[in-house]
Amino acid sequence: xxxxxxxxxxxxxxxxxxxxxxxxxxxxxxxxxxxxxxxxxxxxxxxxxxxxxxxxxxxxxxxxxxxxxxxxxxxxxxxxxxxxxxxxxxxxxxxxxxxxxxxxxxxxxxxxxxxxxxxxxxxxxxxxxxxxxxxxxxxxxxxxxxxxxxxxxxxxxxxxxxxxxxxxxxxxxxxxxxxxxxxxxxxxxxxxxxxxxxxxxxxxxxxxxxxxxxxxxxxxxxxxxxxxxxxxxxxxxxx
Amino acid sequence: xxxxxxxxxxxxxxxxxxxxxxxxxxxxxxxxxxxxxxxxxxxxxxxxxxxxxxxxxxxxxxxxxxxxxxxxxxxxxxxxxxxxxxxxxxxxxxxxxxxxxxxxxxxxxxxxxxxxxxxxxxxxxxxxxxxxxxxxxxxxxxxxxxxxxxxxxxxxxxxxxxxxxxxxxxxxxxxxxxxxxxxxxxxxxxxxxxxxxxxxxxxxxxxxxxxxxxxxxxxxxxxxxxxxxxxxxxxxxxxxxxxxxxxxxxxxxxxxxxxxxxxxxxxxxxxxxxxxxxxxxxxxxxxxxxxxxxxxxxxxxxxxxxxxxxxxxxxxxxxxxxxxxxxxxxxxxxxxxxxxxxxxxxxxxxxxxxxxxxxxxxxxxxxxxxxxxxxxx
Numbered sequence: 001x002x003x004x005x006x007x008x009x010x011x012x013x014x015x016x017x018x019x020x021x022x023x024x025x026x027x028x029x030x031x032x033x034x035x036x037x038x039x040x041x042x043x044x045x046x047x048x049x050x051x052x053x054x055x056x057x058x059x060x061x062x063x064x065x066x067x068x069x070x071x072x073x074x075x076x077x078x079x080x081x082x083x084x085x086x087x088x089x090x091x092x093x094x095x096x097x098x099x100x101x102x103x104x105x106x107x108x109x110x111x112x113x114x115x116x117x118x119x120x121x122x123x124x125x126x127x128x129x130x131x132x133x134x135x136x137x138x139x140x141x142x143x144x145x146x147x148x149x150x151x152x153x154x155x156x157x158x159x160x161x162x163x164x165x166x167x168x169x170x171x172x173x174x175x176x177x178x179x180x181x182x183x184x185x186x187x188x189x190x191x192x193x194x195x196x197x198x199x200x201x202x203x204x205x206x207x208x209x210x211x212x213x214x215x216x217x218x219x220x221x222x223x224x225x226x227x228x229x230x231x232x233x234x235x236x237x238x239x
Numbered sequence: 240x241x242x243x244x245x246x247x248x249x250x251x252x253x254x255x256x257x258x259x260x261x262x263x264x265x266x267x268x269x270x271x272x273x274x275x276x277x278x279x280x281x282x283x284x285x286x287x288x289x290x291x292x293x294x295x296x297x298x299x300x301x302x303x304x305x306x307x308x309x310x311x312x313x314x315x316x317x318x319x320x321x322x323x324x325x326x327x328x329x330x331x332x333x334x335x336x337x338x339x340x341x342x343x344x345x346x347x348x349x350x351x352x353x354x355x356x357x358x359x360x361x362x363x364x365x366x367x368x369x370x371x372x373x374x375x376x377x378x379x380x381x382x383x384x385x386x387x388x389x390x391x392x393x394x395x396x397x398x399x400x401x402x403x404x405x406x407x408x409x410x411x412x413x414x415x416x417x418x419x420x421x422x423x424x425x426x427x428x429x430x431x432x433x434x435x436x437x438x439x440x441x442x443x444x445x446x447x448x449x450x451x452x453x454x455x456x457x458x459x460x461x462x463x464x465x466x467x468x469x470x471x472x473x474x475x476x477x478x479x480x481x482x483x484x485x486x487x488x489x490x491x492x493x494x495x496x497x498x499x500x501x502x503x504x505x506x507x508x509x510x511x512x513x514x515x516x517x518x519x520x521x522x523x524x525x526x527x528x529x530x531x532x533x534x535x536x537x538x539x540x541x542x543x544x545x546x547x548x549x550x551x552x553x554x555x556x557x558x559x560x561x562x563x564x565x566x567x568x569x570x571x572x573x574x575x576x577x578x579x580x581x582x583x584x585x586x587x588x589x590x591x592x593x594x595x596x597x598x599x600x601x602x603x604x605x606x607x608x609x610x611x612x613x614x615x616x
Contacts, residue, residue, distance in 0.1 A: 061611075061614060065614065068614075070610050096537070099534065105534055105614070113242075113528055113531065113532075114528070115245045115250070115528075116245055128535070156249075184614045
């Protein structure tokens, strides 16, 4: 097993928001066993935008699912925002609540709820976090304005352009002020101009909110927007 | 923020169409219950109409509706003289088919003695029978009007009064004529048949036969006691009003009641299966949405609420529209449909329970959805 510690380079590194130690994940047993992640060690500091690259089946999505507490690792240790959440077993029973509080997700195809308008799509996360209606609406509107889609607050999802929908999805991911944002191919469905706008927005969010952003991407035109890029090959993580 | 309501609003047309289909199904269920109520009420209306306490019929029978009963007409005098009996009347019942200009008319003919128990309790128009022969009181459902003439057997009758809601257990509208006329109609043979019977050496001409003697007893007298006396001393069968109604419900309409009950049960099961399939399909359409909700941290109760609330909305709207449709169109049914509030309430509760149970399949599917589905890859 190959092990590598790859800290993000900073002058005086603050406490990492994502800290993985020896995380492995395999599916199946015996002859059908597939090692998706092998002994991954990774630290991501606040304010950084990290790119995860790799060929199809290399384990990128599995790594994202593990950090997002969707897939249970086979072994290793994981800390999110300073809280130990996995140590050869889940340390918190309420992983959905953990996701609600600490993690924001951005999807390849925005995955907005089609029966809600833009404002409601952002507000739903806040309502799930039991914020009151007034606070919810103010925060949702503030985020839409921040992402420059405030004028589309009452538009239904089907009436949004690809770029607008992705910005609403980013607003939703930011709603609960998560410290960790996981993005799965956030620019894949966008043209190069819009892709750069979205990545610049993510950089702005990471910088202003001191959040850690991990994005899986194949999109070469946005590589220059990452602070650091990691490659996953056969379950191994290399810088 | 109610996600179920938002989702319904988003695909309102499809949801309303589904509700409409369900409402037709639930409307049929409700109409079946109404038909059953109508059947029972129709069966009882004729027995309740005379307002009597005692039914005296042929010994060993449970007539006149459940079994055939024939007793001599003078039995009425014997019953009237019994202790505790304040009034008695002889009555005949028979089904006939009358020929009209526009077709045949099925009727249930009641022959009674005017001024004695057995006649209609209430007229909606016209007057009671005052002549001994050839006058008739008809129910409005016959379509006959006051003054109209109708031939029954070998005689022609004039409608002098109208009743409302008087039908036999088979649904045929009731007409009332005098006992004498009804005995002629029921028992008097045609001249050719009389000659044939005389040739066989049989006695003919005696028509003073009735199907039942109805009696009212004094308020301080128990009808059961009179029943015992009649059975013991008069060698006849007798039953109280409650006994007669029990026979009608248990015997006369029992099969129809079971049939309708079974059919209603099957329809409810079909409704449950259809609701379950609709909810399951609606959940299938939302798998990615459900995965996204799970991923962003929605608890199971939010997802279960989304599915169960939609199933309940579908059931409640379907039931309400179904009930509205049936209440508007019930009068067009060939037989009486009686919608009782308590039946509607019970069916509404059943629909709610069915919706909750039927949504179980969709909930099970939703809870199994992997949140990673939303991410893909």
